[in-house]
Each structure stands twice: as C-alpha cells, then as structure tokens.
Amino acid sequence: MKQARHYLDLGIIMKILLIFPSRSRKRTYSSANPRLQEFFDTNRYLPTFFLPSLALLTIAACTPQEIEVKLIDERISPIDFEEQADLVGISIMTEQALRGYEIAREFKRRGVFTVIGGIHASVLPEEAASHCDCVVIGEGETLWPKLLEDFKKGEVKRFYLNDGQVDLLHSPIPRYDLLDRDVYNLIPIQTSRGCPRDCSFCTATKVYGPRFRTKTVGQVINEIEAIEEVLKNHRIVFNDDNMFFDRQRSYQLLSALIPLRIRYFAESDVSIAEDEKLLDLMQKSGCVTVFIGFESLVAENLTSLHHSQWKCKRVAGYAESCRKIQSHGIQVLGSFIVGFDHDDKSVFQQLIDFVLENKILAQFHFLTPFPGSQLRASLIREGRLRQDDSHWDAYSCFDVVFAPLRMSSQELEEGLLSVYQAVYSQGAHLSRSRHMINIFRHLRQQQD
Helix, strand or coil: CCCCCCCCCCCCCCEEEEEECCCCCCCCCCCCCHHHHHHHHHCCCCCCCCCCCHHHHHHHHCCCCCCEEEEEECCCCCCCCCCCCCEEEEECCHHHHHHHHHHHHHHHHCCCEEEEECHHHHHCHHHHHCCCCEEEECCCCCHHHHHHHHHHHCCCCCEEECCCCCCHHHCCCCCHHHCCCCCCCEEEECCEECCCCCCCCCCHHHHHCCCCEECCHHHHHHHHHHHHHHCCCCEEEECCCCCCCCHHHHHHHHHHHHHHCCCEEEEECHHHHHCHHHHHHHHHHCEEEEEEEEECCCHHHHHCCCCCCCCHHHHHHHHHHHHHHHCCCCEEEEEEEECCCCCCCHHHHHHHHHHHHHCCEEEEEECCCCCCCHHHHHHHHHCCECCCHHHHHHCCCCCCCECCCCCCHHHHHHHHHHHHHHHCCHHHHHHHHHHHHHHHHHHHHHHC
16 A cells, blocks of 8 residues: 655655546436436526535645645546546545546556545445545544645554544635636535434434534635635535524624625525524525425425424425515525325425425435435335445436335336426426516515
8 A cells, every 4th residue: 555655855745636526427417317317408497506526625725735736526627547646535425436436446556545535435434445545534624634644654544533523613714726717607615514403314414413513704704705816706605504503693694794795505494484584684695595405295204304303394384485585585496305205196296386386496306315324224124225335326316226115116207307397397487587586676676
C-alpha cells in the first residue's frame, strides 16, 4: 500500500484529486425503464437541478494550503487516470458506489493512494474498504486533516471515524473558487446538520445524528459572500435536511439575508406553513422555492415513517399548507414516494389530482431501501429485496429494487410514468405559471 514518499522534505508539493463520480447513467433523472427515461430526456417542463458536491468543496477547504487540490466532477469532465497525483479522494452516494469503486481500483492499480468517503461508504465502510486504501466514515472536517498528516508520515489507518459529531462552528468556508462558473445552475450551501424526524427510509439521522446543529449567522453570511465573489448571480440552494427547524435562529438568519438580495431554494418540513412570521421573512430574504418532503397522501403510509406520527398528523392539512406558502410568493416543490405498503394503483391518480389542484411542483420517487435505513432492514427480514449489492446503480430512486405489496413492479413503474406525464404536461405547466404570476401581482399591489 503506497503511503508517503518524501512529503516531510522541504519544497515538495503534494497533489490531491477530489473526485465526484458519475453514475452509469449520467442524468439528473435516471431510470433503467426505457419509457420513463425517454420521458425524462425529452420533457421540457421537468425542473432539473445540477449542483456540485458540497462535501468535496468542504474537504478541499479542510486541506492545508500548501497542498495542491484539483476537483473533478465526472458528470462534466472525464477522469485522466494518467494525471499525476499523490492521493485521490472519492465521495460516493449509493447510486455512485460501483463507479466510485471502479475509479478507486484503477488509481490504486497505478500506485496512487485512494480514499473513499461519503454517505454510502459511511454506512458500508467494510464494503468500501475492499476497493481502496482508506475509508472516511461520517463527517470529514476533523478527520481529513488528521488523515493527511498520517499520510505524510506513512502512518495512515484503514478507517477514520469521529468520536462524536462535528462542531459546525469550526467548519470552513467551502472552496467555491474551485468551481467552473458556467457549469452549475445551483450552488449549495449548508447552514445546519442533523434531523430529529428520523424517517424510516432515510439514512441522514444515522450518519449525521438526530441533534440539530447549526453554523452561526455570521458563518452563513461569509459563505454567501464567498459564493458571490466567484459565482455572482448564481441561485443558491440551502441543502440542509430541515433548514427552519429552529425557529428563533431562522428569524435571525433570514433577517440577515434580506440585505444580500439573493434568490434561493430551501428545504424544510411542512410546519413552516403554520408560521406567518417565518413565511414573511422567507419571502423578503429571497426564497423562491421550498422543497418539502410530503412523502405520501395516504395516512397509513405516513404512520410507518416514524414513531412520533409527525407527518401523519399533518397530512389532512397539506393542501392548505401549500396555499399558505404560495400566498407569500414561494413555490412549493413537494416530494412524494410511491410503493409504500399501503399504496395500490389508486395512489397515482390521487397524486395527480393533489399536485394539479394545488398547482405545485413535485418530484415523485420509488420507495428505495438505502443501506443503513430502517426500511432496508425491514425488507431484508421480509425477503422482499430484488437486487443484491452488485446493483447499487439501480438505487437512483427511479428504479424498483424491491417487491411491492399491492401492485406489481410493472404497475408501479407505469403508474409513476403516468404521474409525471400528467404533472409535467404543457397545460399543467402553464396553469402553475399563471397561478404564481397572479400571486406575484397580488403581492406587488399590496406593496404599492
């Protein structure tokens, strides 16, 4: 295993490649179902989101300045395996795992030291370790500098794992200067980590913990200013799992954002609709779209998500919540999952009716049992997984990888396609657009 050569000698510059792998199917919406993929590839109204890896930008910021760092996003540029490097760091989500492992093996074959991290490697570290020299498990801000020091001394461990959760007060400004300004339509920023909801299909709580941790308002402002310095006029995505969980802190942050005159996309739970002060500040601070995980319109499905029944208690008010949020000039992007145990074929028309009647944007996914989730453990016990670990590419959220209870896999796939076709037709697009334009006009009249 290659480690340090002579990096403690003066004058030697170490070079690191940080790689974000493509999937086998290099698309925002990716499915092995040819009819579904054709729709994704040809529909002009489907919203697309193309972001760089915030994890790698943060890791780059944790790298000492004397080390040369190059960021490679394989979705936009090919990897040159002949490029000279001392260490390669690869961050993987589940659908990228097989390609990430392939990249690691190729560099390792050429004598380059390879490190794999990211959410998939964090929940399956032993699997990842079979393809690389070292695995970073969990958050990297404190682990990465320690790993690099050990590398220089030739003392790298097989696994690096935090004793506790990272204090975000010490998280550096991501290296936004490494990005090509003409490539990405959205730039990510993170103000918090951790989500106490602990939904059964999600691995965020397992990796980041249930405790809600935050950066200071000053840190967030500094990061936005860093983005504006090198990527001016790009729309920002706050990709926190639940940005507005702490209300008092949210009021302070949003008030501080108002003078910056940015436009941004945020993620939250549906409870924001119950807080007029928050919605008013969101609108004034530049929020144009909020992503909300509604998950399902079937109460029995929501009952199975978490012990507190938090979402189940609110499903009857979903429509009114959408209306309240939109009334402030903020479009709702709802996320829905199909394939729960209480879903039958009627769920597809139910989703179509809800989305069209409320004139919201929406994403629809198949229920996907990601490694480390409670859902996966349940499906394994029941013998309902259809793919083994050689099929991680199928974990795109647009491929069925388990046996549904109340319909066939084919019916589930056809139902999802029918929902997308209805929700992203030209007529539906125009109706949503007119609805939001009328709301903007009304808001302007109130201000005049």
